[in-house]
Amino acid sequence: MTMAREAVIVGAGDVPLEDGKVVGGGSVLQVQARAAKAALDDARLSMGDVDGLLVAGLWGVPGPGILPSVTLGEYLGIIPRFADTTNIGGSAFEAHVAHAAMAIEKGYCDVALIVYGSTQRSERSRTLGGRPSVLTMQFENVWGIPQPVGGYAMAARRHMHEFGTTEEQLAEIAVATRAWASLNPAATMRDPITIDDVMTSTPIADPLKRLDCCLVTDGAGAIVMTTAENARAHGAKAIHLRGYGEAHTHWSIGAMPDLARLTAAEIASRNAFEMAGISHDAVDIVECYDSFTITVLMTLEALGFCKPGEGGAFVSGQRTAPGGAFPLNTNGGGLSYCHPGMYGMFLLVEAVRQLRGEAGDRQVSGVNTALVHGTGGTLSSGATVILANN
Amino acid sequence: MSDTYEKPRPVIDDGTRPFWDAAREHRLSIPHCRSCGQSHFYPRELCPHCHSDDLEWSDVSGKGEIYSFTVARKPAGPVFADDVPYVIAMIALDEGPRMLTNIVTPDVEQVAIGDRVTVRYDDVAPDLTLPKFTLDKD
Numbered sequence: 206m207t208m209a210r211e212a213v214i215v216g217a218g219d220v221p222l223e224d225g226k227v228v229g230g231g232s233v234l235q236v237q238a239r240a241a242k243a244a245l246d247d248a249r250l251s252m253g254d255v256d257g258l259l260v261a262g263l264w265g266v267p268g269p270g271i272l273p274s275v276t277l278g279e280y281l282g283i284i285p286r287f288a289d290t291t292n293i294g295g296s297a298f299e300a301h302v303a304h305a306a307m308a309i310e311k312g313y314c315d316v317a318l319i320v321y322g323s324t325q326r327s328e329r330s331r332t333l334g335g336r337p338s339v340l341t342m343q344f345e346n347v348w349g350i351p352q353p354v355g356g357y358a359m360a361a362r363r364h365m366h367e368f369g370t371t372e373e374q375l376a377e378i379a380v381a382t383r384a385w386a387s388l389n390p391a392a393t394m395r396d397p398i399t400i401d402d403v404m405t406s407t408p409i410a411d412p413l414k415r416l417d418c419c420l421v422t423d424g425a426g427a428i429v430m431t432t433a434e435n436a437r438a439h440g441a442k443a444i445h446l447r448g449y450g451e452a453h454t455h456w457s458i459g460a461m462p463d464l465a466r467l468t469a470a471e472i473a474s475r476n477a478f479e480m481a482g483i484s485h486d487a488v489d490i491v492e493c494y495d496s497f498t499i500t501v502l503m504t505l506e507a508l509g510f511c512k513p514g515e516g517g518a519f520v521s522g523q524r525t526a527p528g529g530a531f532p533l534n535t536n537g538g539g540l541s542y543c544h545p546g547m548y549g550m551f552l553l554v555e556a557v558r559q560l561r562g563e564a565g566d567r568q569v570s571g572v573n574t575a576l577v578h579g580t581g582g583t584l585s586s587g588a589t590v591i592l593a594n595n
Numbered sequence: 596m597s598d599t600y601e602k603p604r605p606v607i608d609d610g611t612r613p614f615w616d617a618a619r620e621h622r623l624s625i626p627h628c629r630s631c632g633q634s635h636f637y638p639r640e641l642c643p644h645c646h647s648d649d650l651e652w653s654d655v656s657g658k659g660e661i662y663s664f665t666v667a668r669k670p671a672g673p674v675f676a677d678d679v680p681y682v683i684a685m686i687a688l689d690e691g692p693r694m695l696t697n698i699v700t701p702d703v704e705q706v707a708i709g710d711r712v713t714v715r716y717d718d719v720a721p722d723l724t725l726p727k728f729t730l731d732k733d
């Protein structure tokens with residue numbers, strides 16, 4: 206009888222940031238190569254071992270970024286026999302982990318490299334305008350909706366209307382996340398903030414203010430996956446994948462099924478929990494996408510850690526801060542650590558470090574199971590992975 | 596009306612032209628499904644509710660209520676800078692579908708979810724009319 210192949214995460218890497226910029230500069234291809242090398246070194250594997258390449262990004266379009274894995278494979282000097290360029294927004298990398306696992310377990314590849322990079326801060330390329338007014342976007346851009354914050358603001362407003370959620374409750378998330386960032390030397394924003402600081406920060410799109418919004422930074426990260434057997438042979442620490450799921454509902458905010466509920470996250474996480482066969486109580490830490498404070502609140506409800514409408518009470522009293530009952534976004538998140546456009550990669554890197562006990566001052570004790578959930582687009586897509594170190 | 600409109604214009608295509616043509620005639624026209632009886636917006640080739648292709652364009656009342664909204668305190672690019680603060684709203688039309696639009700009001704602070712609204716056509720350029728909405732309470 207042959208043993209089934211089990212896919213595991215064996216490497217995680219990123220590039221150093223200073224003031225939200227990649228240390229030493231570099232093109233978007235250079236920073237991805239550095240992150241890939243860091244993750245492969247971490248995995249005790251080499252670039253020549255990679256036969257699966259998973260890439261999603263916002264770089265090089267129009268241009269070579271139209272075929273991102275083909276371009277990056279060429280740049281890295283590898284010939285993948287499995288490629289996946291699924292782009293469902295910032296949650297793409299959680300989906301990539303699932304897709305890579307299926308490919309590895311099927312024997313379609315042996316070593317999968319998942320890579321993301323952005324130099325948007327250094328290039329000063331991010332604006333609130335943006336998306337061309339073609340196809341579906343012709344019904345959004347003409348109204349001057351700031352992208353993407355306007356859609357999140359409307360979701361926040363609807364959530365407040367239906368459930369009585371307050372701006373102070375949203376601010377709790379920003380304050381707790383900053384407290385985690387103050388423990389992370391790599392975080393862009395490390396000075397502690399108060400609820401009052403959030404409430405009085407510059408209004409952007411009501412009810413969201415500057416400190417409800419993620420940063421705009423550079424960043425690059427990578428994850429390496431292989432079989433458990435290969436991990437053992439190389440002496441690499443394996444992180445096991447217990448469950449996963451994904452879904453997407455809309456991109457046009459006008460087509461979101463329910464502005465007060467994260468339908469995609471509900472579907473994705475239900476799948477992941479069923480596959481893992483565990484209850485919510487078994488999850489030690491949660492790393493979830495925090496493009497805006499409202500994203501976190503709606504995600505916690507959709508993941509089932511509290512009921513719809515109870516997110517405000519759930520995060521109150523700094524329950525998600527260091528030392529709180531519910532460790533959340535332990536690297537300081539997109540709100541305070543870094544947010545290079547598609548942040549989901551960095552949720553995975555942090556979860557791996559926490560599961561290995563390598564998170565330094567911010568290490569949560571007794572972490573055996575982590576839930577990672579990415580959100581992409583404008584509350585459009587969700588992808589969940591449940592990881593364990595045993 | 597001079598053609599100096601500098602804000603984003605819809606790149607109108609075959610699937611959306613009837614909507615924009617109707618707007619120029621100060622009509623709000625959206626697809627209605629003869630199979631399931633529901634309307635939808637934005638216009639699609641197949642009904643998003645039942646996936647039938649048996650669709651017709653149908654004029655609607657132009658009345659509805661605010662499902663959600665935001666007041667932009669920072670503009671969506673420099674061309675909207677003079678408009679700040681301005682209201683972007685999602686209207687639930689009385690016929691069912693939601694659509695994104697602007698609320699034209701002298702007082703952005705009084706806009707609320709549930710407010711009744713009525714369409715108001717803004718002829719922004721010789722070849723472009725935007726269906727915006729006003730508050731019935733204004």
Ligand SMILES: [Zn+2]
Binds near residue numbers: 629631646647
């Ligand atoms: Zn139908």
